[in-house]
Amino acid sequence: xxxxxxxxxxxxxxxxxxxxxxxxxxxxxxxxxxxxxxxxxxxxxxxxxxxxxxxxxxxxxxxxxxxxxxxxxxxxxxxxxxxxxxxxxxxxxxxxxxxxxxxxxxxxxxxxxxxxxxxxxxxxxxxxxxxxxxxxxxxxxxxxxxxxxxxxxxxxxxxxxxxxxxxxxxxxxxxxxxxxxxxxxxxxxxxxxxxxxxxxxxxxxxxxxxxxxxxxxxxxxxxxxxxxxxxxxxxxxxxxxxxxxxxxxxxxxxxxxxxxxxxxxxxxxxxxxx
Amino acid sequence: xxxxxxxxxxxxxxxxxxxxxxxxxxxxxxxxxxxxxxxxxxxxxxxxxxxxxxxxxxxxxxxxxxxxxxxxxxxxxxxxxxxxxxxxxxxxxxxxxxxxxxxxxxxxxxxxxxxxxxxxxxxxxxxxxxxxxxxxxxxxxxxxxxxxxxxxxxxxxxxxxxxxxxxxxxxxxxxxxxxxxxxxxxxxxxxxxxxxxxxxxxxxx
Ligand SMILES: C[S@@+](CC[C@H](N)C(=O)[O-])C[C@H]1O[C@@H](n2cnc3c(N)ncnc32)[C@H](O)[C@@H]1O
Numbered sequence: 001x002x003x004x005x006x007x008x009x010x011x012x013x014x015x016x017x018x019x020x021x022x023x024x025x026x027x028x029x030x031x032x033x034x035x036x037x038x039x040x041x042x043x044x045x046x047x048x049x050x051x052x053x054x055x056x057x058x059x060x061x062x063x064x065x066x067x068x069x070x071x072x073x074x075x076x077x078x079x080x081x082x083x084x085x086x087x088x089x090x091x092x093x094x095x096x097x098x099x100x101x102x103x104x105x106x107x108x109x110x111x112x113x114x115x116x117x118x119x120x121x122x123x124x125x126x127x128x129x130x131x132x133x134x135x136x137x138x139x140x141x142x143x144x145x146x147x148x149x150x151x152x153x154x155x156x157x158x159x160x161x162x163x164x165x166x167x168x169x170x171x172x173x174x175x176x177x178x179x180x181x182x183x184x185x186x187x188x189x190x191x192x193x194x195x196x197x198x199x200x201x202x203x204x205x206x207x208x209x210x211x212x213x214x215x216x217x218x219x220x221x222x223x224x225x226x227x228x229x230x231x232x233x234x235x236x237x238x239x240x241x242x243x244x245x246x247x248x249x250x251x252x253x254x255x256x257x258x259x260x261x262x263x264x265x266x267x268x269x270x271x272x273x274x
Numbered sequence: 275x276x277x278x279x280x281x282x283x284x285x286x287x288x289x290x291x292x293x294x295x296x297x298x299x300x301x302x303x304x305x306x307x308x309x310x311x312x313x314x315x316x317x318x319x320x321x322x323x324x325x326x327x328x329x330x331x332x333x334x335x336x337x338x339x340x341x342x343x344x345x346x347x348x349x350x351x352x353x354x355x356x357x358x359x360x361x362x363x364x365x366x367x368x369x370x371x372x373x374x375x376x377x378x379x380x381x382x383x384x385x386x387x388x389x390x391x392x393x394x395x396x397x398x399x400x401x402x403x404x405x406x407x408x409x410x411x412x413x414x415x416x417x418x419x420x421x422x423x424x425x426x427x428x429x430x431x432x433x434x435x436x437x438x439x440x441x442x443x444x445x446x447x448x449x450x451x452x453x454x455x456x457x458x459x460x461x462x463x464x465x466x467x468x469x470x471x472x473x474x475x476x477x478x479x
Contacts (some may be wrong), residue, residue: 003395031364031392032374072376118332215375218345225346247361247373252346 009049010034010137016053021063024200025070027224040069071138075112078161080246084120085166088265091241092124095209100208101130102208104235106199107216108134117212118188119174123167127191133206136195137204142194148184155182199228204235215245222252233271242269284312284446288393290386292319292408294436296330298456305460307467310335314354315393317363317384328356345373357384364392379410382423390416399424406430408440414447428459
């Protein structure tokens with residue numbers, strides 16, 4: 001198959017999905033999108049993307065399965081422990097000064113990052129006054145997130161990460177293990193609102209003190225990154241905080257000047273005074 | 275393909291290595307000429323959680339700037355980029371660098387196949403792919419993509435490699451690829467100055 005044909009078909013497929021299902025993948029980074037669609041093509045036994053488009057348009061179940069290829073559901077609790085350590089050391093002391101807290105976890109996948117923050121805030125005595133908005137476009141992932149249940153074999157990794165995040169308490173205080181699964185406390189979930197929201201098409205919905213959006217921006221091209229970072233800037237209160245993925249940067253964004261670095265390596269920023 | 279090669283300059287070199295890779299790269303990267311025009315992208319499999327020291331190791335040994343690839347960074351000709359640990363490195367149109375945290379491919383993240391296939395898309399026949407020592411099969415399929423677009427496919431001779439499995443797999447998958455010793459590869463890289471047409475390595479087939 002010619003690379004050029006593939007590019008044409010990719011554009012058509014993405015447009016078709018937008019027109020029919022209102023999911024907007026037009027601003028996603030091409031190379032990795034292409035790779036995932038090639039894998040999807042094989043999974044759905046299609047020879048071309050046009051064939052896949054046909055199936056996706058006329059069969060909702062194919063589309064919802066395809067969504068798992070278009071979005072990447074890879075997550076962990078306390079992923080990159082240094083990030084959470086930085087939040088504890090540099091952001092939490094300032095969060096304490098607010099009588100009530102709102103936090104936005106954008107692109108929360110199946111909830112690992114949101115639960116990590118809820119656990120961290122409980123350890124710091126702040127959870128009671130906190131509401132976490134955790135958003136994503138993948139509704140299946142959001143359902144899993146709401147349930148707060150993870151396979152027990154993932155817990156060892158989560159526990160190791162957690163232990164490096166600057167706490168002396170144990171992750172096992174936050175879940176009960178049963179039948180090969182770890183069920184996280186409902187007292188955590190009570191402070192999290194999971195909802196469907198797209199950084200590509202939706203707008204700001206609340207004012208928050210902290211936005212945590214990790215490993216989502218790398219899937220966007222620069223224009224879409226700019227849109228998302230603009231939303232974060234607008235959602236953040238005066239001198240609010242923004243955390244992004246370890247290998248993401250604001251350097252190439254047109255909003256770079258709107259933020260100052262707080263923890264360089266761990267990618268924690270503070271909104272600059274206007 | 276080969277006859278038309280002589281007139282095509284190389285704009286990018288992708289290199290994949292695993293076990294023994296640091297030493298092999300230690301023989302190759304110092305050979306890059308000062309006036310290199312091609313950009314160099316490298317995937318070296320590393321233990322997951324260890325922060326990459328590769329940039330520090332090679333900065334002093336290389337005539338060209340060496341850095342860890344950053345997402346959305348525009349490619350600067352003549353620069354050497356390493357994939358960061360735990361992320362795939364891809365080349366996007368621009369050309370610019372792109373990272374992804376997608377699932378490992380061939381049990382590897384970064385994966386050589388992912389880098390090679392995306393680079394083949396962007397650079398076509400102006401690409402050179404090199405598979406070095408390693409103890410797995412990553413890169414074999416990626417090198418095929420390099421050949422498919424008319425790029426140059428080179429493989430370290432398994433005999434001289436620290437770990438022969440990866441070069442063997444690459445050669446098996448790509449009968450058209452040339453096997454070269456590290457010295458030959460270094461010599462070849464040394465001739466890639468200023469986008470000058472490539473002097474092909476001595477043919478082994
Ligand atoms: C790799 S996961 C990151 C999960 C988590 N933040 C972490 O770092 O572990 C990327 C998530 O971004 C979500 N996503 C992709 N496009 C999005 C968009 N336009 N708006 C909101 N979320 C999006 C995906 O569905 C996926 O759950």
